[in-house]
Amino acid sequence: EIVLTQSPDFQSVPPKEKVTITCRASQSIGSSLHWYQQKPDQSPKLLIKYASQSFSGVPSRFSGSGSGTDFTLTINSLEAEDAATYYCHQSNSFPWTFGQGTKVEIK
Amino acid sequence: EVHLVESGGGLVQPGRSLRLSCAASGFTFGDFAMHWVRQAPGKGLQWVSGISRNSGNIGYADSVKGRFTISRDNAKNSLYLQMNSLRAEDTALYYCAKVSSGSWYGDAFDIWGQGTLVTVSS
Numbered sequence: 001e002i003v004l005t006q007s008p009d010f011q012s013v014p015p016k017e018k019v020t021i022t023c024r025a026s027q028s029i030g031s032s033l034h035w036y037q038q039k040p041d042q043s044p045k046l047l048i049k050y051a052s053q054s055f056s057g058v059p060s061r062f063s064g065s066g067s068g069t070d071f072t073l074t075i076n077s078l079e080a081e082d083a084a085t086y087y088c089h090q091s092n093s094f095p096w097t098f099g100q101g102t103k104v105e106i107k
Numbered sequence: 108e109v110h111l112v113e114s115g116g117g118l119v120q121p122g123r124s125l126r127l128s129c130a131a132s133g134f135t136f137g138d139f140a141m142h143w144v145r146q147a148p149g150k151g152l153q154w155v156s157g158i159s160r161n162s163g164n165i166g167y168a169d170s171v172k173g174r175f176t177i178s179r180d181n182a183k184n185s186l187y188l189q190m191n192s193l194r195a196e197d198t199a200l201y202y203c204a205k206v207s208s209g210s211w212y213g214d215a216f217d218i219w220g221q222g223t224l225v226t227v228s229s
Binding site for chain 1: 144152166167202213217
C-alpha cells in the first residue's frame with residue numbers, strides 16, 4: 001500500500017499570506033496525485049488533479065506541483081473562506097489512499 | 108447539474124448487514140468508474156471500494172475485503188455497497204464519488220455525494 005504523508009498536520013496563517021502543504025508518497029506515483037478541500041460538515045471538493053491541473057471553477061490562488069514522490073499544494077494570498085482541511089489522494093495503484101489531512105486555520 | 112445522492116445508512120448491530128445506494132443524475136453514469144470513500148467521525152478520508160464503468164474491474168480496501176461488495180446498475184444510474192458482518196470500526200460517513208474522466212487508474216474524484224451515516228453499535 002502506498003502511504004501518503006502530509007506536512008504539516010496543522011497550519012495557522014494570517015489572511016493574504018501564502019500556504020504550502022506537502023504530500024510525500026512512499027513510492028513513485030507519477031502524476032496520479034490529487035488534492036481536495038473539505039470544510040466542516042461538507043463533502044470534499046476537488047481542487048487539483050494530476051498533481052498540477054486545476055479543476056474547473058477553483059480559484060486561481062490554488063496551485064499544485066510535483067511528480068514521483070513529492071508534491072505540493074500552494075494557496076497564494078489566503079482568504080477567510082480557505083479555512084478547511086486539505087487532503088492529497090493517490091490513484092496510481094490499489095488500494096487508493098489519502099493523506100492524513102492538513103488543517104488550515106485563518107489566524 | 109451533476110448530483111450524487113447516497114441513502115441506506117443507519118444504526119445497525121455488529122455482525123448485521125446494510126446496503127447503501129447512490130443515485131446519480133446529470134451525467135452519463137455508465138461512462139464513469141465510481142467509488143465509495145468513508146470518513147469516521149473526526150477522522151480523515153479512507154477509500155473503501157471502486158468499480159469500473161462496465162463492472163469489469165473492482166477493488167476493495169483490505170479492511171473490507173470479503174465483507175463488502177460493490178456493484179452498479181447502469182440502467183438505473185445507481186451504485187451500491189452491500190456491507191456484511193459489520194464492525195464498530197465501520198462506523199463512518201460513506202460517500203460515493205465519481206471519477207473525473209472515466210478512467211479506472213489514475214483518476215481524481217470530481218463529484219462527491221453528501222454522504223450517508225452508518226453507525227455500528229449494540
